[in-house]
Amino acid sequence: MPTTTKRVEAIAIVHPNAAGLDIGAREIYACVPPDRAGETIKVFGTCTSDLEQLADWFITHRVDTVAMESTGVYWIPVFELLEARGLKLSLVNGRHVKHVPGRKSDGQDCQWLQKLHALGLLTGSFRPDGEMCALRAYLRHRADLVQHRAAHVQHMQKALQQMNLLLPQVVADITGETGMASVRAIIAGERDSVKLAQFRNVRCKSSEETIAKALTGTWKEEHLFALTQAVALYDFYTEQVAACDVQIERHYGVMKPRWEPTAADTPSHAPAQRRKKRKNEPAFDVRASIIRLTGVDLAAVDGLGPNLAQRILSEIGTDMSKWATEKQFTAWLGLAPRNDISGDKVLRSRTLPSRNRAGQAFRQAATAVARSASAFGAYYRRKRAQAGPLFAQVAAAHKIARTVYHLLKYRGGLGGHGRGRVRPQAAGTRCAGLAEVRRQIGVHTGRPGGDRRSGVRLRVVRWPAASRATDCRCLGVSQKSGDAAWGEHPIRIKLRKGRTCGMVAITTSTTDQQERPMPSIPQIAEAMQTLLTATAQDAARATGFHLRQRRMSGAQFVQTVVLGWLAEPNARMEQLVAVAADCGVAITP
Template identity: 25%
Template sequence: MDVMVEKCAGIDVHKSKITVCVLIGEMTNAKPKRELKTFGTTTMELHACAQWLVKLGITTVLMESTGQYWRPIWNILEPYQFQMILANAQHIKQVPGRKTDIKDAQWIAELGRCGLVNGSYVPDRDIQDLRQLTRHRSSVKEDLTRRKNQVHDILQRSNFKLSSYLSDIFGKTGQTLLHMFINGEAITEKTLEDKVHKRVLATLPQLVEAMNGSLTKVNRQLLKLELETINRLETECQECEYYIEEHIEKYEDVYLRLLEIPGVSRTTAQVILAEIGPTVDAFETAEKLASWAGLCPGSYESAGIQYGSKTTRGNRYLKAALCRAGLIAGRSNNQDFRSVYYKFKERNQKSKGIVALAHKILRIVYALIDTGESYDPGKQKKTPATAIA
């Protein structure tokens, strides 16, 4: 294998320690000088590691993306002006030639010295902070949905059919009725008169019959705990929205242009900006961005016949946000997106149509960020919606 880097270091990352292997030698030297050293993961020891690498004249530092453990190491080493490469662990394992007696750090260093490691995309610190906020919001919303489903389960097993008459049992009227269950209050037409909003279509007799169930003491207690958790999570989600809006002000130009794309909501635009960043310099083409996002159409050929294959895993946060945008755009009045969506729907391939529209939206996003232009429906008619097989 041809040598591409004269002085590089491979880091095997663990929770409480890191193992660093340094390889130093001319490009014509097949057997470079090798040195192994172990450091702790405290801030002081990581700075000592960085200073040691600087003293040796190391130019390139490589490490695997091991959970969240790589992040503090990256944050401390990055200011020392090394060429930082975050390797995909799966990619490293697939490279042939590894011997069982070679340590992980040495193997990473050897691959890096020969230029066989493709670095993962790591945005700058500010975008990383925005990404953490949007991902935290996503996690809170998932937890909120799970908690609401728990409330529905409690009511169903207690034979309360409240959800049959209220579109949202967690609205103002629903919350009031749920607290009546918890407090064990009598459910009659008289007690409900001043508690039911005038916009509720169900009649009082219907609501009384729907709430004619059997709620045990334990279920009341569980219902109380779930509602308290739901209220806390909703407050946390609102605070997270505020922090995201505050953080995204510096990227207002890109953010507002993303909102012009059909199907892209505030939340989707925020996720796109957090995952991709305000520039697309890390991605040479829209196709490479689509591959990274997991929206690249698969291709499999055998005996001269091409078959479709599933999309890759990709960035699940970006992929989910774009698929939601694709569904909204497909159901909108925008004929460019609507025609694609219903073409797939007529074939009973609605999910494929959503992914195809997500791919189309991502290509538009790439063009808008790359050129700095605003969304122009006339230009985007030329952007194909790739069929995802």
């Protein structure tokens, strides 16, 4: 009987001159290809002279690319020195190069890195070019200074509170004009609360009498000393932030743009409306510097602004060729879900935890557009209505990141993603749909008159309440109580379960002259909470609701479970009907 043989192709060597480095605080383990003459594994120190010897050793063994793994920031001087000597460096994530269990040592790690890098199986971490990397270092240092300064503001508040000086309770911010003037007068020796209240700015909402009453305290010597030092440290960090801003502005001036600027291509950066300057913004024109560097106005993207725009720019750079597609870019930011697939089935789809600073900035921008009248704001609210605020934050951040990617790569216009631009057809479609719902259920405004003493009170029940105001306005319902809408037919709530939809009618009746208001679904859920506490998870799983509990509050989760139970006819329906009857609601499945 003939035998068959299967040909196994060996993995090709992609980088024949690859080396591996395992970097620590005191020692660096280096490995060159095994076909080189002499010793292939060597240990070096971490001093500058040792790093020079390491570079000479690599060049002697004809190494042209190096993969390195490190703890903390020990890799930075090694990276910069070897890069200056003409070597191509790749900093790899330790999670991506795990060895076989039980074989862990620095010498084996550098060998394993060299082998994987030679086979082309490693992906280096992103690092911007030299000028952008320096800007990133300045901005990160500035953020640290602002954070350290904030701690001393808390120390000032603590010292004031210990003397029962309630200044933080009567002014919005003690680092504002009114707050700091009062604090500095206290340090200078002023103890008269009436005179201290005269430092009130005309824009302060609290009156002088209220401030004078709040600034009557005990004046303990030890707390005054702590307050004095906290103010001195606050002033010191403020000076350091100002000096850092000067250095950042100087660095912007020496940075060279990657494009050839012309008068026709340079966008105008004049703001559409006067913008209030924020407290921690730099003193120079950040927006103009970004436009000169990139050729596009990133600050005009809704949700960004100058501060977030320069943070993002310093983290991702201006060269978008590092990411072939926008999908790769958003995945690197941590804004794309990772699908765990087994047997052609998606087991889970979620975004992984990420400490990417650019991704965090995009999430912050997504939160900023939650209430804005822009395309991003409307998109955020639609997604929030679907799956909650966390889902909407990631989805909106993903969309903003794609816009920034296209702006930097193609230097095109904003299209419909600028400030104050929203699709009018979306709101019109929603209003028309709600008007049709209102017509079908027979709702009319005004109380029933004559012999019409029974009816149904309509309440808009949605979670999360993303578009509650729009729904109430289109249905003719008062947003707070629903008093203005009555109908002749039961209210029907559509329940989605898989691909099928069920209808549940919830009715209530009124007596001759007395009204019995209909409880809303959250009120019913609160009454059923005791019944559903032990079986909430099982009920939600059995009825097909797979929303994660962490995406919603406890009341919203119970509300979801109640609607799921209403859609499931065999899930102890008689108990739900009995509890609902006690609430004054008749449930007719």
